[in-house]
Amino acid sequence: MSEERAQRRLAAILAADVVGYSRLLDQDEQGTLAALRGRRKEILEPLVRDRQGRVVKVMGDGVLVEFGSAVNAVLCAVELQKRMAAANEGMPADRQINLHIGINLGDVVVEAGDLFGDGVVVAVRLQAMAGAGDICVSGGIYDQVKRKLDCGFDELGPQSIKNVAEPVSVYRIRLSTASEDGVPADKAPLPLPTKPSIAVLPFTNMSNDPEQEAFVDGLTEDLITDLSRTSELFVIASNSAFAYKGRHMDVRRIARELGVRHLLEGSARRAAGRVRINAQLIDAIAGDHLWAERFDRSLEDIFAVQDEVTGKIVEALVGRLIAAPARNRPSNLEAYDLCVRARALGLQTALTAKEAIFLLNRAIALDPEYAEAHRWLALNLWLGWEFWDEPMDPNRAKALAEAQRAVELDPNDAGNRWVLGVILGHESRWADSDAEFNAAHKLDPNHADAWAMQAELTTENGRPAEAIEQVRKALRLNPHPPGWYYWMLGQAQYSIGDYKSSVQTLRRPETYRTTSRRLLAASLAQLGRLEEARWEAKMFMISNPHFTIRHWSASQPFPAEDVRQHIVAGYRLAGLPE
Numbered sequence: 249m250s251e252e253r254a255q256r257r258l259a260a261i262l263a264a265d266v267v268g269y270s271r272l273l274d275q276d277e278q279g280t281l282a283a284l285r286g287r288r289k290e291i292l293e294p295l296v297r298d299r300q301g302r303v304v305k306v307m308g309d310g311v312l313v314e315f316g317s318a319v320n321a322v323l324c325a326v327e328l329q330k331r332m333a334a335a336n337e338g339m340p341a342d343r344q345i346n347l348h349i350g351i352n353l354g355d356v357v358v359e360a361g362d363l364f365g366d367g368v369v370v371a372v373r374l375q376a377m378a379g380a381g382d383i384c385v386s387g388g389i390y391d392q393v394k395r396k397l398d399c400g401f402d403e404l405g406p407q408s409i410k411n412v413a414e415p416v417s418v419y420r421i422r423l424s425t426a427s428e429d430g431v432p433a434d435k436a437p438l439p440l441p442t443k444p445s446i447a448v449l450p451f452t453n454m455s456n457d458p459e460q461e462a463f464v465d466g467l468t469e470d471l472i473t474d475l476s477r478t479s480e481l482f483v484i485a486s487n488s489a490f491a492y493k494g495r496h497m498d499v500r501r502i503a504r505e506l507g508v509r510h511l512l513e514g515s516a517r518r519a520a521g522r523v524r525i526n527a528q529l530i531d532a533i534a535g536d537h538l539w540a541e542r543f544d545r546s547l548e549d550i551f552a553v554q555d556e557v558t559g560k561i562v563e564a565l566v567g568r569l570i571a572a573p574a575r576n577r578p579s580n581l582e583a584y585d586l587c588v589r590a591r592a593l594g595l596q597t598a599l600t601a602k603e604a605i606f607l608l609n610r611a612i613a614l615d616p617e618y619a620e621a622h623r624w625l626a627l628n629l630w631l632g633w634e635f636w637d638e639p640m641d642p643n644r645a646k647a648l649a650e651a652q653r654a655v656e657l658d659p660n661d662a663g664n665r666w667v668l669g670v671i672l673g674h675e676s677r678w679a680d681s682d683a684e685f686n687a688a689h690k691l692d693p694n695h696a697d698a699w700a701m702q703a704e705l706t707t708e709n710g711r712p713a714e715a716i717e718q719v720r721k722a723l724r725l726n727p728h729p730p731g732w733y734y735w736m737l738g739q740a741q742y743s744i745g746d747y748k749s750s751v752q753t754l755r756r757p758e759t760y761r762t763t764s765r766r767l768l769a770a771s772l773a774q775l776g777r778l779e780e781a782r783w784e785a786k787m788f789m790i791s792n793p794h795f796t797i798r799h800w801s802a803s804q805p806f807p808a809e810d811v812r813q814h815i816v817a818g819y820r821l822a823g824l825p826e
Contacts, residue, residue: 257358258356261315261351261352264310264313265310266346288311292311296324301324305362312363318392319396321351329347329383348378348384349382350374350385352367352389373409379504383420384419438727440507440508446481447510448484450465454515460518464516464518465490472484473663477662477694484727485695485725487730510529511532514526521547527543539564541557550581573660578621583614583621601628604625605628608624619655623667625650626651626668633647637794663698665685673705674805676807694725700718703722704736708808708812709808712811730758731759734759741753750767754771765788766784766822767815769784774818774821782822786823789824796824
């Protein structure tokens with residue numbers, strides 16, 4: 249018998265694998281194996297035949313399939329996921345059989361019926377990147393099918409593949425399938441940034457004392473702040489990270505929803521003057537643990553531990569870098585605790601602002617050179633007179649003085665810079681305001697709040713289209729933002745004359761029924777929906793009984809007079825008081 253020669257050819261390779269196979273076997277080995285045999289015979293094999301494919305091999309929980317057509321490979325994969333989801337209906341979430349699938353177009357070596365080469369390696373790695381019920385495809389597949397199939401694609405960017413020389417462009421096909429925890433993934437995943445990306449999930453409080461919850465949350469926020477100062481990283485803002493607090497979800501789903509590759513998770517215990525921290529860094533797409541460490545230190549060393557954790561994460565993701573200038577740290581731990589509690593109260597309501605001011609004044613009394621406490625005090629004082637009917641004097645002057653003091657104590661903190669920038673803007677000191685925002689973006693390009701808050705001033709300067717882009721940038725860094733982000737976006741949309749978008753934005757639950765309601769009323773009025781506009785205006789006045797158009801107009805900087813008059817016209821149409 250003559251020896252069969254190896255052949256080379258171009259092929260579309262589909263690699264599929266069962267999610268959580270070992271767990272399924274542990275629960276019910278015989279039932280799982282029987283279900284897999286049934287689905288292979290009733291779903292997989294007929295679909296492969298219909299699309300002129302060839303099952304190369306079956307490896308327990310996985311399968312490798314070859315197609316002569318990229319279109320047929322994708323159509324087969326999409327239908328396979330749909331039928332697998334249908335077969336799971338009515339089953340408990342922990343018994344469902346879900347696949348993750350990767351498809352690559354590449355050169356393969358055919359020998360004795362088996363396939364080898366980079367074309368196969370890439371398909372298998374794409375399959376590992378895909379979440380439960382997902383399909384990831386290479387750029388070669390995408391280029392072949394993007395104009396031929398009615399599929400949506402999310403670009404995940406270039407990805408490094410082990411043992412493959414060049415990065416591979418990766419796309420995820422949008423499917424309405426269930427995630428591994430059985431919850432429908434109703435939101436399209438965000439595309440991955442080109443730079444290493446990370447979200448820090450809220451650390452778990454392992455102390456018996458629930459009073460330590462704020463301390464552990466503060467630790468998480470500080471790690472996010474320190475990481476975001478690294479320009480080589482893309483870092484999700486704390487507001488979005490804390491949207492997952494207390495929620496038990498598959499890390500791959502969290503990473504997809506936030507549009508990042510890496511997650512940091514951990515726990516902390518504070519007791520008897522010591523702090524114990526466990527942290528681990530995960531590649532949520534590949535499913536690899538990149539780094540883990542335990543710290544047991546004196547409580548006085550907490551900020552050194554934060555610096556050490558930050559440094560090790562940065563080194564794991566991008567290598568050794570020149571450390572950013574050190575931030576101002578408190579010298580008094582009680583002042584730190586008070587400031588952490590005040591952080592959670594900011595930018596909410598008049599009442600929470602008063603509580604924050606009380607806590608921050610106490611923190612500054614304990615540690616007069618604690619820059620962050622001065623910054624938050626400045627912001628809450630400014631919000632009080634600007635939005636919540638607090639007296640302008642002495643709050644206006646004191647807010648500016650506190651913001652300047654914060655920058656004087658720590659010019660390397662982007663948070664201090666943007667707070668001073670927004671207050672200077674409302675003092676009509678535009679050049680100084682721009683300088684502070686520029687410094688903030690340079691110090692921390694990931695600071696979502698800085699981008700969102702600057703958008704208000706950009707609109708008032710007559711550049712609403714640019715303001716919309718600034719808010720969009722902020723929303724990418726902070727996909728689960730505080731409601732005022734949408735206020736900034738709605739104001740820019742109104743100013744550009746896009747009233748329908750403004751109404752849609754300002755009716756989002758995150759911002760509806762807040763002070764932004766007056767702008768919603770103006771947007772409805774500009775659309776001619778006067779009955780709705782006047783209703784919203786009346787509801788706004790219930791919580792803002794002292795508002796007048798004249799006082800608002802006089803207190804706003806607005807170098808672009810046409811933008812001011814445009815908003816005033818909307819307020820008048822809505823029936824707000826002169």
